[in-house]
Amino acid sequence: METLAIINATSVNEFATRPLAGGPSALARAETLARSVAGGNILVLASSPLPDTGLPTVLKPSWSMHDVLSEAAAFASSKPESDTVLYLQGDAPFVDAALTDTLLELHRRYRAEYTFADGYPPGFAPELLAVKTLPNLVGLAAKHDVPVDRDGLFAVIQKDINSYDIETHLSPVDLRAYRFSPVCDSKRNALSAERLWNLGARSAADAVRLLPVHPELLRTVPAFMWVQVAEGCPQACSYCPYPMMVGDPRSLSGVMPTDRFERLMADAEALCDDLVVDVSLWGEPSLHPDFQKIADSVMARPRFTLIVETSGVGWPAGAAEAVAKKAGARVQWIVSLDDEDDAGYRSLRGERRDEAIAFADRMIGVSPGNVHVQAVRMRDNEPRLESFYRGWKKRGDKVIVQKYDSFAGCLPDRTVAELSPLDRLPCRHLARDIAVLIDGRVPNCKHCLVRGADSRLEYAGSAGNAFDDGLETTWNRMGAWYERHLASDYPEPCGRCDEYHTFNA
Ligand code: SF4
Known part of the structure; x- marks a missing residue:
């Protein structure tokens, strides 16, 4: 069965498209991860043209979660061999390939409809959806006005959470209390991402190891x-x-x-x-x-x-x-x-x-x-x-x-x-x-x-x-x-x- 990837770049700004720590941008890193898992089966959703991406892109000036899920469902219906959609954020430079494999294995083994990782800072793991569940989610999103923010997909599922088979992978250390967000959606968070990268972090396991002993990462510019x-x-x-x-x-x-x-x-x-x-x-x-x-x-x-x-x-x-x-x-x-x-x-x-x-x-x-x-x-x-x-x-x-x-x-x-x-x-x-x-x-x-x-x-x-x-x-x-x-x-x-x-x- 094939895996598809949707990159949600509907809210990205200049911090997602500029080089990070002297290397590729967050968006380019998200694309690389998507290609490694989904090959050419990638669709980008955006609000304005994005630099340096040769990927098929759907442009709309404004988006709701209903729009996002509708595009995902239409894309999946054009790929009849697909069973799973990888849902990625276009400003997340740290999506972890090994953690993605773990989630995919969990998702398929238990025939889940939605699989996610919990306890990590934002941006280390994709969310996974079963293709067969997309029409139902489109219907659910149509009944609720859910904005397209980082938690938008889970917010839709929460509207009827008992109706879905959900699998969760937990971080070995719960890092949520740090409220650390190394994603390139603001100057503050892009600085956090850059400093984490410069400390040598390349994976979710690195974040688990480094964040508790580097609380200086939490201070960048005032919020x-x-x-x-x-x-x-x-x-x-x-x-x-x-x-x-x-x-x-x-x-x-x-x-x-x-x-x-x-x-x-x-x-x-x-x-x-x-x-x-x-x-x-x-x-x-x-x-x-x-x-x-x-x-x-x-x-x-x-x-x-x-x-x-x-x-x-x-x-x-x-x-x-x-x-x-x-x-x-x-x-x-x-x-x-x-x-x-x-x-x-x-x-x-x-x-x-x-x-x-x-x-x-x-x-x-x-x-x-x-x-x-x-x-x-x-x-x-x-x-x-x-x-x-x-x-x-x-x-x-x-x-x-x-x-x-x-x-x-x-x-x-x-x-x-x-x-x-x-x-x-x-x-x-x-x-x-x-x-x-x-x-x-x-x-x-x-x-x-x-x-x-x-x-x-x-x-x-x-x-x-x-x-x-x-x-x-x-x-x-x-x-x-x-x-x-x-x-x-x-x-x-x-x-x-x-x-x-x-x-x-
Ligand atoms: S910096 Fe201010 S809020 Fe923080 S511990 Fe000191 S007095 Fe309290």
Whole structure:
């Protein structure tokens, strides 16, 4: 029986088609693997013409998983001797020939309909489909709007998972917790792939051997940027350290000038290429008088997305709605409500609960699917949290229950559940996040607060100033703290902090 290969290159960008580590591109490497298994029985799916591929290619400007599976089914029906489809991603440079053989053997021995490998980082193994299952999957995909992302095929199968015979090959070490992604879909991940290659990795077994002993691979360029765009806040929440840093934030009024923010975004684009920007480091974004311009600076970068964490209080009429209508899913709104009842809300956040709830309801209507109502889980609201969750779920949007942060013991311990892993990891935030205060200062991380001489809270050291020293310089300086974490030598206050395992975007 013949094996076919489908290379999904529908979302590839320049990082997949440029040389990797002085050798072929990720796309060329995926093609080589496909040829070694499927000979000439290869079909490429793409959204625009691809360089240097002589393979048959189906071009469509936009794709759904239904389109992908329909093309796979049509291709398979033109090859009556075929029994198996190898489904590859066009940006994955590390697809392992030996692991592919293992999966093929498993797939055919057990006459599986879908076979995949689990526990490896993305990009080391293809997914396998039985040709006879394709018409059924096309029908299933037609009933569900599944986007063509890396997990798109599994997402379709999940819609009716009990109907399929599925085989899984497990990695000897579960590497998923590293969230390491050596695929060439972004500058960050292409750097990860290149560094892994330069360490000598050529196979999935190499990744299993190398990744646990090289956690420096996890730090490349920032993935998440906190920015403080406003000093003031209409509330002084009882579990927030900000009032202990600056006094009553209700009396503050400074904002980041929009031209400075624009320059910061330009620097961030040059450094990171893609980025999640959260404009709610401290202070309330609703108090920025030109918030539309702040949002526009983020939206002007097509690979940036914006997160607005807000109390839902203080927004000028129509301002947030205008941003949401213009940007759609590229802006995610997090409305902090924290408690189900009025008394609980007042003791945690203060007044104006009705305004906050009305804001959340309004935004759910304006930008459905992009609004998240949030509660920080702590002893104070624990008895009412389930009903908070169920109530907002019924209103049709997303609910975030966030871990309580005592900021390395600066605030009282109000934790409900201990979530820390048994073995301490180098801090995720040092590997992925950068925080920029209103005056450009870059603390080593958002969470690293200590008590100063006048008993106010302050940051434990600074990596410099993003406006004066440049973003890349400050990011590189932050690496010194990460180096210490790699050596299990934790700077003050990291030894007391339990945020190291949490993850933003
Ligand atoms: S351990 Fe805590 S304080 Fe230290 S860098 Fe990570 S998040 Fe910040």
